[in-house]
Amino acid sequence: MVTEEKKSVFRVGNAAFINPVLLASGPAGYGLEYSGMIRLARLGGVVTKTISLKPRAGNPGVRLRETGSGLLNSVGLENVGAARFFGEKLPAILEAGIRPVVSLAAEDWDDYTQLLDETSCHRDVDVVELNLSCPNVERGGLAVGTDPAKVDSYVKEARSRLPGVALLAKLTPNVQDIASLAAAAEGAGADGITAINTVIGMDIDIGKRRPVFRMVRAGLSGPAILPVALEAVWRAARAVKIPVMGAGGISSVGDAMKFFMAGAAAVQVGTAIFYDPGLPERIAEELERSGLPARI
Amino acid sequence: MVTEEKKSVFRVGNAAFINPVLLASGPAGYGLEYSGMIRLARLGGVVTKTISLKPRAGNPGVRLRETGSGLLNSVGLENVGAARFFGEKLPAILEAGIRPVVSLAAEDWDDYTQLLDETSCHRDVDVVELNLSCPNVERGGLAVGTDPAKVDSYVKEARSRLPGVALLAKLTPNVQDIASLAAAAEGAGADGITAINTVIGMDIDIGKRRPVFRMVRAGLSGPAILPVALEAVWRAARAVKIPVMGAGGISSVGDAMKFFMAGAAAVQVGTAIFYDPGLPERIAEELERSGLPARI
Amino acid sequence: MKGNTKRSYKARVISSERISPSCGVVVFERPEGFPDALPGQFVSVRVSDSTVPLLRRPYSIMDLTGLELALLVKVAGRGSAMLASAGPGEVMDLAGPLGGASFDDPGGDDAVLVAGGTGLAPMIFSARTWKRRGSRGRLYLVHGAASRDESPDSFFEADFDKVFRATMDGSAGFSGDVVALLAKLLDEGRISAPLLYSCGPAGMVRALVERTGDRFKSHHTSLEAVMACGVGACRGCTVPLREGGRIVFKAVCDDGTVFRASDIAWEEWW
Amino acid sequence: MKGNTKRSYKARVISSERISPSCGVVVFERPEGFPDALPGQFVSVRVSDSTVPLLRRPYSIMDLTGLELALLVKVAGRGSAMLASAGPGEVMDLAGPLGGASFDDPGGDDAVLVAGGTGLAPMIFSARTWKRRGSRGRLYLVHGAASRDESPDSFFEADFDKVFRATMDGSAGFSGDVVALLAKLLDEGRISAPLLYSCGPAGMVRALVERTGDRFKSHHTSLEAVMACGVGACRGCTVPLREGGRIVFKAVCDDGTVFRASDIAWEEWW
């Protein structure tokens, strides 16, 4: 059993995880909200909702819409801001025995550097995910994650301001060549890659004759995007040596196995927890039982 | 009634269509195969399977795989080649009263120019769709459709070698900014845009521990990609003045209405004919009954 | 951080009955360990193991006894059709009780309960809960629906002191919308109560606020919004509230479903 | 271009019967205008109006009479489960008869029919069709399955002159694979016939070619492949054939489903 368990231990930089199954940033909020439905301490970790330096109210109007096997969201990075996150949420998360990965928004440069400095004050934080890719926010997000030069400078900045902290760069699929962005992140000192964030999409309310979302565009997640995510992970994993966390549409144990075979070292489950909160733990159990599937 | 019917007449360049509902290139082959299940002459038109100068055998191995509300295909541009297309297929199509849009593969430059010249010999052909986007073929397709400069030169070449023929440029969604590609096509003389071709994806056979497809990557179509297609059409329609044909995941009359509201002047139905061959005609009937929904 | 008792349960359908052409009552065995619930709380049901529909569907608790959990289900689309047609013995995954704010007991006061469509469910649960607790104020139900077809037979008549009914097409009760009926009842002095409770489409609640807002001491409303997590995590179901001049977004699922109607910033909400 | 009579029909389920734990026979009313079909032809059934599963599911015709169309359905996943559980009265969309090449009548010759799993269906249809036409050669059925559970009760015994059965786990008939059984039967002289017909998993057919290829004058096989259009349009269901030293791709749905087994380029097919 010891060997079996060791097999599924997962590391990014100096940060270790009891297993390579995490909750993706966003759907589970700060984790605690789901503590009644998911035994969070049994998971490798929880990537917390992306935070920005200041609190954000998020987008007005409708924020969710179902599509064929998919979910569009326009939450727009609503979050409590760094002060409340580090002051209230993080202590409660640690208290509950949850292993956090702190997701930070790469907004404009000033806020970003301040947010990094604020984060560096918290010795509890040993792994950070840089959300280079949120497609809902007008400034920031999209622009950063789609330009290798920007990815380079944002990751380098985080690298220098967060010495000793493991750094994951979370990529967007809304680019032509995710491999070059993964390589840029690795070159700039990232310890791992997370792929993918949501795919850009939209929907129209034909009765009301207007886009469903006030911001028009929204982010598509869920089983609909699994083929896209798998291909992105396959490509990213072949472009870098650092571990890749795979996310996007995982909704069964078998789906998770596909990501490991494609080259992911860990998986993140997002949308599926809405309808099947037991899934992340089932994936972890299957890995314990059968070991990590080898990369193909 | 006359006014109502006029409303749904659709034009690209000098080519007119009895209604703005077409079959997308590929799923319906050369159209005739579906003549038992779809009353093809009642549709605006049929975009025929993309042809290349020489016949192509297509990809080896598995070619189809279902995903959550989607379909991955790796047909790989199997086609009978220009000679048989113009010699056998096109006469039969015209004979059957079907209104063809001839889809041409933009492969390497030499084949491409010869294919254009071959096409120009057939006075029956008054509208051509340039497939700038097929993601399954190693050379050609992808590279052309993702680079505005190449789109410019390929469309210009078609424009000069096919004077008087209406030209549609079919775009791929696997780019960062579809608007700039649509604009490039318009600038180069295209009379219309078709958006979108399939989205790049892949799948893994976990039992066999290998990618499902020999070429690894495949093209995702069907309801899963509707939100992506709708956003692409919305964006393309705002970037150009020429008409945009919308395609991608249309699987109900309401879905088609969403594309018209997003700015499409016509729609193409692909994957849905596999499970609901009556859909294109139902869309056309609804348009006749209610008129074209206004753009929002 | 408050403790979190929101769990997911397997629940067995005991019975499923059509009570009108478009509505049914689905009764589940109360799952073991399922906590007591408050009026206005809801459950979220996984209606199929397919990914179409993808999300759970939220349903107000219509009744919860020691043995049973009852839902009132209107067929609105694919998901609700699946739930309404679940046969006895079928086991479904159901999370709850969800909702962080519920309808307070009117104490001894009289109350008007306005329900639009299936907004009826939490009203029935409120009335039954309050009566069980021995509440002695009079409870007036004013129920509005599109037509007789959407206005289920009044198996709930006994739960209220008086029931008034409005249908848009006049096929049952008052002909017109439920807000017009309430205004009329108030004008004619046939109803008078300090407290207003409501549940129904946003348009109805907004009209209630605008047309009868000043005639009640308080108006609490249970809102609906498209939901994903149901536990306040995803921030997908927010409603804009006015809080000291600012707009803040609250989660209907967790900060609600019950809010003070006067706090809602309607013009910000679509 | 040949004429196209492939149509889509609404077909009503008359009966649906489980004949083994994993298999059922679903009988439809023959839709009005549904043409006569040949052995090896199939229909493609829309099993749900959801987009999961998305595609129609192809099923060999097991029998087609003036009144009925029967399918043999093994539960392999979501789609087949939906078809197998369709209740009497249910109406499904069904396209057919599909397939451009079928099993030729053996004329007066004896024939061995090898079926793997539900590859049985076209064999039953072949036997019944040929007998109805008055064919007088002997028909030997050799049927292989994983276990007794996958080997339906022999309601079809009467259709063949002799039935042999193999199960991988030995729970019924010969213990081992169907190809080994056939080799044994041939070796022991218990079967001898010039013609071989087969239908089953590609691996089985390939093994048949390799191990018994030289013992028959001809071997025709009905193939399966994942299909989308079913009419030769989409080119999604191709099988590689060797044609004069070159590899050509043929559509299983339209150039087949029946091919000369010796033409198949197995090593190119996965």
Ligand SMILES: Cc1cc2nc3c(=O)[nH]c(=O)nc-3n(C[C@H](O)[C@H](O)[C@H](O)COP(=O)(O)OP(=O)(O)OC[C@H]3O[C@@H](n4cnc5c(N)ncnc54)[C@H](O)[C@@H]3O)c2cc1C
């Ligand atoms: C807190 C809460 C309590 C509810 N209580 C009841 C109840 O007691 N009885 C009842 O019949 N219905 C109730 N509803 C509404 C019910 O959840 C929706 O009718 C159902 O989700 C529709 O699903 P569908 O798949 O049938 O329809 P869909 O095809 O998904 O949609 C049909 C219509 O319902 C709307 N809708 C979809 N999802 C939701 C949602 N989550 N919330 C509100 N509207 C939605 C859509 O926008 C669309 O207009 C409640 C909703 C909420 C949020």
Ligand SMILES: Cc1cc2nc3c(=O)[nH]c(=O)nc-3n(C[C@H](O)[C@H](O)[C@H](O)COP(=O)(O)OP(=O)(O)OC[C@H]3O[C@@H](n4cnc5c(N)ncnc54)[C@H](O)[C@@H]3O)c2cc1C
């Ligand atoms: C011409 C033809 C005739 C057939 N005749 C019969 C028959 O008479 N009786 C019978 O029970 N089955 C028959 N099949 C197989 C049947 O179509 C599949 O079992 C069914 O499509 C599986 O669908 P599913 O949703 O249940 O399984 P899925 O969950 O989709 O898949 C389960 C397994 O079936 C395979 N599969 C999926 N689709 C197909 C497909 N179109 N063709 C072959 N394999 C597929 C998958 O690769 C997977 O291994 C036939 C297939 C073909 C092509």
Ligand SMILES: Cc1cc2nc3c(=O)[nH]c(=O)nc-3n(C[C@H](O)[C@H](O)[C@H](O)COP(=O)(O)O)c2cc1C
């Ligand atoms: C409601 C919702 C909110 C999300 N918020 C964030 C976020 O704050 N930061 C982030 O990096 N990703 C966010 N995501 C993206 C997910 O982390 C994940 O990358 C994506 O949804 C794909 O995975 P899935 O299909 O399993 O959900 C969000 C997704 C959803 C559905």
Ligand SMILES: Cc1cc2nc3c(=O)[nH]c(=O)nc-3n(C[C@H](O)[C@H](O)[C@H](O)COP(=O)(O)O)c2cc1C
């Ligand atoms: C099996 C198949 C084959 C296709 N072949 C072609 C092709 O030859 N040329 C082309 O431009 N598009 C091709 N497409 C893409 C479709 O024309 C269409 O752009 C895409 O599938 C999205 O529409 P849909 O979701 O309605 O299918 C093909 C799609 C499928 C599913």
Ligand code: FES
């Ligand atoms: S549904 Fe997720 S916060 Fe309310």
Ligand code: FES
């Ligand atoms: S399934 Fe389309 S060609 Fe055979």
